[in-house]
Amino acid sequence: MNAPDIPLPPLREDLQIMRGGTSYSGEPVWVVLDPLRNRFFRVTYEMFQLLSVWNRSPTIGALNRTLNARFGRQTDAEEVGMVLRMLDVNFFLAQPASGSWRGLYDASQRRHSLFMQLIHNYLFFRIPLVRPEPFIRATWPYVSFLFSRGFLLFAALVGLAGLYLVSRQWEEFIGTFPYVFSFEGAAISLVSIVLIKSLHELGHAYVAHRHGCRVPTMGVAFMVMMPLLYTDVTEAWKLKSRRSRMAIDSAGVITELCVAAFALFLWAFIPDGPLRSAVFVLAAAGWVLSLLVNTNPFMRFDGYYMLADLLGIENLQPRAFRHMRWRLREFLFGLGYPPPEPFPPRLDAIVTVYAICTAIYRLTLYLGIALLVYHFTIKLVGVMLFAVEIGFFIIRPVWSELKEWRAMRSDIFASRRTYVTLAIVAGLAVLAAMPLSTRVSAPALILPETFVRLFAEEAGRIEEINAKRGNMVRKGDVLFVISSPTLAQERGLAEIEIDLAQQRIGRIGADAEDLAGRGVIATQLSSLVAKRDGLAQREAKLVIKAPFNGRIADMNAEIAPGQWISRKEQLAFLSADDGSVIRGYVSGNDRARIEPGSTGWFIPDDLTQPKLRVVLASVAISGAQQLEIPQLTSQFGGRIAVHASDGKRLVPIAAEYAVTARAVDERGDPAQTWRGVLLLDGRAESLLARAWRQVLKVLVREAGA
The missing domain is CATH 3.90.930 (Outer Surface Protein A; domain 3)
Known part of the structure; x- marks a missing residue:
């Protein structure tokens, strides 16, 4: 035929x-x-x-x-x-x-196989709940004014007024947030979010109806078991005007922003209570979730469809990824293949950048989801779901691209660019495998070998200040004199009670009753004398003397004679002239690479201070159970991540080993403590070995968890 x-x-x-x-x-x-x-x-x-x-x-x-x-x-x-x-x-x-x-x-x-169907349904599936078309047609005449330009302008003015009113009560507005984490607040938040998201979907449906599109279903979709409401506005594809399609795409976000505008305005007038909390959630969810989530163009939310219609490219993500893969092949192999779509130069750049950003965003997001699934489920299920996430979202696309390369291998190996690429990759692999890195860093603090922070033993009033910053002092010199009227009053009362007790003893006669009472009074007298001596010792400690020869390295600039101070206020920092020491902590990954005698540098965070040549004096043989230098911890702005355990101990998240170093060419004693980093010369290690050790550490830790 x-x-x-x-x-x-x-x-x-x-x-x-x-x-x-x-x-x-x-x-x-x-x-x-x-x-x-x-x-x-x-x-x-x-x-x-x-x-x-x-x-x-x-x-x-x-x-x-x-x-x-x-x-x-x-x-x-x-x-x-x-x-x-x-x-x-x-x-x-x-x-x-x-x-x-x-x-x-x-x-x-x-x-698809049963396994692939299960994976797909776990990752994403929809459940249609209602067919809203009759309801949309019946209610449209009553709500059509809400979608007019005049109403949108009115909502914008109300939102601006709400922002102004809330700015006058900003602390109170922010103070509503912790209530959300209570049981009642969580229930109100859940109801409020469901309400505003339902209005979001109705916004899509009404605007689609306005432009002559049918809305067959509304329901709930599950993305990695997280529920999301959805509205089927597929018929927007038939619209010839991109402006009309963008109106449908943005209707949900605009609806949420309008609800948030009115909620923000009403919050300023509603008294405290559940209703005000609900209005707060409506305002916060409308502003934050709409702008941060729904306008996100890297996932298939409203922002994605808005961008696709703005560029005039339907199915933007698959077409952008196809273009990016072509770009990658041309960059690596120079095959000279025609592009899958001949975009204009400006649009070509936009689509390529969009695809790269989307790939990075998705890689980060899917890795995060995989880790959450792993950590918040039982271990067996967590491992399985983690493997599904990584395999489906990361390994599967890479494997598909490698199969494409295999199909065009004859053209790939016929191109000169391929061998340049292979040479660069081989060079990078060699560099990664070569033990080039000899530098070990450790957050550290430099401080005098001998120092003391001077505090008042008791709360009191400053009577004398005999010290100035930079002054040299000798052991026993009086630096501060502090008086405590409370101690003086208690000591005066004790003196009076002692005098009375002594008078009573002097009047005791020789009869048996008097002699029996004498023992009781003598005991009381001894107790009073001990109390008076103790108070006198506490008063003597209010005269603060230098405990050793040294220099006043720092003074509290806010203190003056006649001022009252507490026990927690530091008066001065006294350091001896016997050198300085650098103390810090090295990560468990680098502990085996350094030994006492290793040399390096101490680099202060304050770049106005000079760097110091140092030699490592000691390294701990076991990890620190708690960190003794608060300035180096994350809770005080340092580099070492910690969590506060019972008793407010600063426990490191990862293994940390204490190190001590001394300056070799020290340029004078430090005027105060400086925070910085120790850079030590350690045993050379390659990036590949370091990465492999980290992988093994994670595997061993998780296997034993």
Whole structure:
């Protein structure tokens, strides 16, 4: 049988072919609507020509004659074969090769294994809940004014007024936030978020109805078991105007912002209580979630569709990824293949940058989700789900790309660029495997070998200050004199009680009763004398003397004679002239790379201070159970991550080993403590070995957890 006599299977009669607006290049876009699945398929103009005359042409010859008469062109068996495969895969034929079109759902399910179906349903699935079309049509006349420009302007003015009113009570507004974490607050927050998200979806539905689109279903979708409401506005594809499609895309975000504007305004007038908390959640969710989540263009939320319609590129992500993969192949191998789509230069750059940013965002997001799933489920389930996340989202795309490279290996190895790329990769691998890194860093603090922080033993009033910053003092010199009226009063009362007790003893006679009472009074007298002596000793400690020869390195600039101070206020910092020491902590990963005697530098965080040549004096043989230098911990702005345990001990998150170093060419004693970092010369190690050790450490830790 000749090719022109080959019969063509008919298309389904329910399919609709329509104009779908224009693309980024201004060319017309054609779409095919499958009403059974409510799905739209974008086709080229040439495909539209074939499909529009397909059912009028029983054979290829008849198809060519009709094409020539209507569009002035002809087709061939190769093009028809490609079209037939597309029609069969998408169930467009009245009698597809896989069976009757009535079984297309079963056929589509059989295309994937049970395992892949389970994975897909775990990662993402939808549950339609309602068919809102009758409700939307019935209520549209009553809510249409909410979608007018005048109302949007009014909402914007109300939002600005709300921002002004809340700014006058900002501390009180922020103070509402902790209530959200209570049981009642969590319940109110949940109801408020469900309400505002429902209004978000209704916003999409009403604007779609306004532009003549049908809304077949609304329901809930689950993305990695996280529930999200959704509205099916697939019919927006049939709109020719990109502006109309963008109005539908942005309707949910605009609805939430309007709700947030009114909630913000009302919050300023509602008294404290559950209603005010609900309004607070509506305002916060509307502003924060809409702007940070819904406008995110890297996931398929509203922001993605807004960007796609703005650029005029339907199915933006798959087309952008396809373009990025082509760019990657050309960069690595220089194959000279034509691009999958010839974008204009400016749009080419936008699509490429978008694809790269999306890939980075998705990699970070999916790794985060995988770790959360692993840590918040039982270990066996966590490992399985972690593997599913990593395999499906990260390994699977990489494997698919490697298969593409394998298919074009003959062209790849015929290109000079390939060998340049291989040489660069090999060079980087060699560098990663070579033990080049000899530098070990350790957060550290430099301080005098002998020093003391001077505090008052008792709260009191400063009477004398005999010290100044930079002064040299000798052991025993009086630096501060502090008086405590409370101690003086208690000592005075003790003196009076002692005098009375002594007088009573002096008047005691020689009879038996007097002699018996004398022992009691003598005991009381001894107790009073001890109390007076103790108070005198406490008063003597209020005269603060230098405990050793040294220099006043720092003074509290806020103290003055006559001022009252507490026991927690530091008066001065006294350091001896016997050198300085650097104390810090080295990570457990680097402990084996250094030994006492290693040399290096101490680099202060304050760049105005000089760096110091140091030699390592000692390294702890076991990890620190708690850190003794608070300035180096994350809770005090340092580099070492810690958590405060019982008793407020600063316990390191990872293994940390204490180190001590001494300055070799010290330029005078430090005027005060400086925070910085020790850079020590250690045993050379490659990046590859370091990464492998980290992997082994994680595996061992998790295996024993």
